[in-house]
Amino acid sequence: MRFEEAVARLRVLPDVLPDGPAELIPVLAGPDGPRPRPDWDVPPGAARPAAVLIVLYPDAAGEAHLILTERTDRGGHHSGEVSFPGGRVEPADTDLIATALREAAEEVGLDPAECGLRVLGELPTQWIPVSNFTVAPIVAVAARRPTMRPQPSEVAAILDAPVSAFLPGAPLLSVERELRGFHVRYAAYPVAGLAVWGMTAKILGGLGAWLARDEDLAPEA
DSSP, X not given: OBHHHHHHHTSSOOSSXXXXXXXXXXXXXXXXXXEEOOOOOSOOTTOEEEEEEEEEEEOTTSBEEEEXXXXXXXXXXXXXXXXXXXXXXXXXXXXXXXXXXHHHHHHHOOOHHHHTEEEEEEOOOEEETTTTEEEEEEEEEESSOOOOOOXXXXXXXXXXEEGGGGSTTOOOEEEEEEETTEEEEEEEEEETTEEEOHHHHHHHHHHHHHHTOOOOOOOOO
């Protein structure tokens, strides 16, 4: 997808995140066949707030890319997973946008002024049951690819992912594995030899569906 088209389609953000591929949602796989996971759609009042930053930028050919990170494996709930830059809200953060920008600066050295960053808004909040975080996805566009460096204690690698990898019909990996004592099956997006799954894949699938929606877009004034 061309960067200019992606920016035009993100001038309006959805109030409800569209559904991506149904296969992205993990199911319990056992001798009786796959079973849906429990209903985890309503977070408890004690859930901890967090924010992630979704940054779209043009590559040298003008195609839309976004930033993902491979998290350092430290043995925690999300260690080693592919995710957006982001993290929990700190007391000094003025709002969720401030949280997302601070975390991106800490994790990948993102400098908003250097890359011409512009925050567009927020996608619907997501809940991660296993770690009990409510996560606000903050959407931004950069005029050029940011200059980045990974913070080694948190980020093993920075990934430049084409937005086309998450549009409807994009390739998916089928994964079946033991996860925290359960045998589960799910689909994942392949990026740079890694599998993008879980909440990050859900957001990307929904974002891809929104970007690919059938709608005539008026030129930006």
